[in-house]
Amino acid sequence: MLSGKQKRYLRKKAHHIKPIFQVGKAGVNPELIQQIGEALEARELIKVSVLQNCPEDKSEAADAISRQADADVVQVIGSTIILYKESQENKTIDLPSA
Template sequence: MLTGKQKRYLRSKAHHLSPIFQVGKGGVNDNMIKQVNEALEARELMKVSILQNCDEDRESVADSLVKGTKAELVQIIGNIIIIYKESRENKQIVLP
């Protein structure tokens, strides 16, 4: 579980990132969770954007991504979800 200070730090790190994945009409499926998990292993911190044609609301999309990848939800702002998962092999971010 992330503390408030750690979330603030991760939000500042994620500010300059571009969303890598987009959740659209199909919603979140197993293949997407697998790809997001691989990307998190490589990057640790990433943004996911939710398209307007997505049937699910942003909280349920964030919840299914976090549960599927066992990551931490940093922030939901607008249609962007920021998630963090500590990498096993190539750790880059040192939390305060």
């Protein structure tokens, strides 16, 4: 679980990042979760865009992705979800202490 201070830090780092995944009419599915998990291991911090034709609400999609990919939701803003998961092998982000 991330503290408020850590979330602010991650929001600042994510500001310039472009979304690399889109959740569309297929919704949150196992293939998407697997790809997001791999991207989180490589990058630690990613953005996911939720399209208008997505069957789930953006907050429901964020919860489902974070639960299944074992990641933390940093922020849901507009139709964009910011996710963070500490990498086991490619650790690049040094979070401030809680």
